[in-house]
Amino acid sequence: MEQINKLTDFLKSITQEQLLDLGIAVLIILIFIILSKPLAYLIIKMFKIKEKDKLKIKNNPFFNPLRALFIWSGIYIGVLIINPPKTILDICKKVLDIAIICIVANGLINFVDPKKGIVKKLRNNSMPDGNKTVANFTSKILKYVIYIGAGLLILAVFGINPSSLIAGLGVGSAVVALAAQDFVKSLISGLSIMSERPFLVGDWIQVGTDEGEVIEISFRSTKIKTSDNTIVTIQNSVFTNSNVVNWSRMKQRRYLLNIKLPLETNTDKLEKIQNRIKFVLNNTEGVDKETIQVHFNTIQLDGINFIIYMYTDIIDYVGYLAFRERVNEQILKVLESENVKIAYPGQNVYVHHVEDDKEIVKENNK
Numbered sequence: 633m634e635q636i637n638k639l640t641d642f643l644k645s646i647t648q649e650q651l652l653d654l655g656i657a658v659l660i661i662l663i664f665i666i667l668s669k670p671l672a673y674l675i676i677k678m679f680k681i682k683e684k685d686k687l688k689i690k691n692n693p694f695f696n697p698l699r700a701l702f703i704w705s706g707i708y709i710g711v712l713i714i715n716p717p718k719t720i721l722d723i724c725k726k727v728l729d730i731a732i733i734c735i736v737a738n739g740l741i742n743f744v745d746p747k748k749g750i751v752k753k754l755r756n757n758s759m760p761d762g763n764k765t766v767a768n769f770t771s772k773i774l775k776y777v778i779y780i781g782a783g784l785l786i787l788a789v790f791g792i793n794p795s796s797l798i799a800g801l802g803v804g805s806a807v808v809a810l811a812a813q814d815f816v817k818s819l820i821s822g823l824s825i826m827s828e829r830p831f832l833v834g835d836w837i838q839v840g841t842d843e844g845e846v847i848e849i850s851f852r853s854t855k856i857k858t859s860d861n862t863i864v865t866i867q868n869s870v871f872t873n874s875n876v877v878n879w880s881r882m883k884q885r886r887y888l889l890n891i892k893l894p895l896e897t898n899t900d901k902l903e904k905i906q907n908r909i910k911f912v913l914n915n916t917e918g919v920d921k922e923t924i925q926v927h928f929n930t931i932q933l934d935g936i937n938f939i940i941y942m943y944t945d946i947i948d949y950v951g952y953l954a955f956r957e958r959v960n961e962q963i964l965k966v967l968e969s970e971n972v973k974i975a976y977p978g979q980n981v982y983v984h985h986v987e988d989d990k991e992i993v994k995e996n997n998k
Contacts, residue, residue, distance in 0.1 A: 740778050887944060906938075
């Protein structure tokens with residue numbers, strides 16, 4: 633409140649000469665605002681001499697931060713020309729320092745952003761296989777470091793010593809460590825996932841009862857999108873204590889089908905069905921022709937067992953489901969065309985009539 637009152641008194645005591653200074657200050661601020669864009673463009677162009685595309689220069693991670701830096705510098709120079717009281721000048725100085733810290737931090741964050749800056753170049757040049765998970769994870773780590781560094785510098789602007797603050801936090805370090813135990817476990821597990829890379833973004837994995845496509849890997853957790861479009865968030869520590877099945881790492885998927893035909897199906901019909909199924913599979917897209925196995929397997933009480941076994945190059949889970957459905961329909965069509973129905977579990981009950989036995993005995997006595 634005292635500073636506001638000082639500011640009010642200062643405005644009331646403004647003279648004609650000071651009004652002229654105020655006009656000059658506003659003019660300087662406007663000049664800096666107008667020149668901020670071409671000046672930022674010129675500075676980046678100095679480091680990008682061979683770059684001819686103006687749009688790429690304007691999309692540079694440091695273009696907007698440089699513009700903001702020029703604007704804030706113009707404001708500060710304008711304040712100096714007005715020559716306000718020392719307390720107000722100190723406030724403006726702190727605001728400028730904080731603005732510079734935020735502007736530089738913003739430029740560095742843009743620089744390490746996965747979609748632009750140095751990380752984008754690494755993704756395009758050193759990762760042609762499309763594996764972007766490590767780059768994204770590294771970008772997140774660098775961003776957190778920049779945020780923490782900027783926060784400590786802002787504290788320093790207000791006269792707070794970051795080292796003493798950290799030392800003060802050390803008093804309750806044991807309590808904090810216990811409270812953050814799960815977080816540390818998940819963080820270490822996240823780093824392990826990044827180093828060992830058991831799965832990447834885009835892979836289809838199964839962890840316990842959860843199965844789906846990996847859509848995000850962060851410090852603490854991994855998000856997967858299941859087949860019914862629900863998002864499941866799994867703590868990274870779970871992966872160290874569970875078996876992870878990465879279906880995307882398979883080169884082929886196996887197709888296995890057991891069907892039972894009625895016991896009364898004759899051998900000629902069985903052989904014909906077997907040959908027709910082989911023919912259909914050999915002409916089905918996605919089937920590895922060398923792995924096709926169609927065999928009359930066993931005879932059981934409720935039917936004749938047929939086993940159909942093969943591999944497919946279709947790895948994607950949704951695509952595999954569509955492939956399996958297509959093959960099943962073709963097999964059913966073969967059975968329907970041969971007028972053979974699939975046997976189902978059942979039991980035949982034979983009833984013995986005692987009266988029939990008595991009639992037979994009477995006939996023998998005659």
